[in-house]
Amino acid sequence: MGNAFFKASGLNVKYGDIQVLWDVSFEAEKGEIIALVGSNGAGKSTSVKTVAGLIRHTSGTILFDEKEIPGGNARAAIDAGIILVPEGRQLFPQMTVYENLEMGACSKTAESRKKETLEKVFDWFPKLKERKNQMAGTLSGGEQQMVAFSRGMMGLPRMLIMDEPSLGLAPNIVDDIFRIARQVAEETGLTILLVEQDVRKALRLANRGYVLENGVVNITGTAEELSNNEEVKKAYLGF
């Protein structure tokens, strides 16, 4: 069996003595949109933070485009093309929108193509162009999420991870961001890893999904399969 474009296998992660991920595996093909869903505390965020190098795994491997990504090294993951749009956005509140976006273009290639990418971003979100000299901390939640997504895109990711992008936001803004994410994925072959508590929304965007429960992957399948799965329906979709 050939290796997938992205493949995390057998990830074990501990916070101190407490193990939070147990042999978690998930994979994605190029251009695929994958959703990690599950309830609060199931280990979704921990999984993607591990992939992005913010947390070190105790065992398991992360393969991306046939290269192994070392654990606990955020910069190495970014240089390989894995970029995280973190939960809670994590913008720089006392820097302008423009500066925030600028900070996203950190690798040499991203920096040299900053202007083009910036134009694209302003095309997607004209509102950000209007507000480019405004401090990021003064934006509304939805606008901040646009900045966070765009800041991620400024780094020219080959795989974009979005951690809880819809948390606390108006549905139409989330739809906007998801629409653009899907469009980019289709146009450029960007792989997207989406972490969501809103299972319905996640399965609408994603091709495939993984359901995590207590640090273990329980159910996996295509978005359609998951939407029709009795267990998922009962636990997450409220049928």
Place this chain on the structure above:
Amino acid sequence: MDVGILVQALVNGIMIGGIYAMVGMSLNMIFGVMKITNFCQGEIVMVSMYITYLLYTYLGLDPFLAIPLVALIMFAFGAMLQSLLINRSIKEDGDQNVLFLTCCLGIFLTNTALLLFSSNYRTVESIFSNQVMKVFGMNISLPRFVSFLLLCLATVLIFLMLKHTKLGKQIRATSQNPTGAQVTGIKTKFIYTCTYGIGAAIAGIAGACLMSFYYVYPSVGNVYGTRSFIVVTMGGLGNVWGAFSGGFVLGILETVGSTIVGAAFKDTLVFVVFILILVIKENLNIKRKRG
């Protein structure tokens, strides 16, 4: 009381305030980015003063001309302290480790200086030493005035650096949101090392300037360490402009105060005002929270 004397004191206060502002700023920068309280900032000033002294004694370098070199040496010294010692103690748990570490480092540095240089006071000569400028009937010590100008220049340069250079932006980003910095590929550990180095360099510039009109002895750091904490607490920890203005308030308070209440009560006055400011600030905070 003669108004002329008061104005003279005011001018002197502004000039010594420049030094306090600078040391306070260096402390604040380290706090703002790393969220650690650096208890050996005064001793870092002391080290830079001895370095200025050594450069003068062995190379005949004028303290003002030595500033770039001192700043460079202090940057290296600070970056080394940070990457070899302080960085390792941060990852453990909470602030205590860093607190003990920097506090002990201060004692260590003071006593090393005592061992190397004895407790004698040392001075150096600069081209401006003992020269006085007469402006509107006021006597302005030339080395203090030149120091003040240089400190203003250094402050402007630091602000421009923070505002416009890539490193400066990365420093600001890291101080505002370390997680955000990490996910945008900023090497936060490297930024911490640079920031501590820059903090030490700023203190070093202040130290070299100070050396042109003041003397150095092993425990001189205490004076500036305590002063810089007052400055920073008055202006607000992490607020660079606050520290800057706090420095001038403290300098003016000392000189004007000592002409009014007498030099013996200078420190008393400083601390009384300091406590008053803290009480007023606290009350304002409580009111703001309630309101």
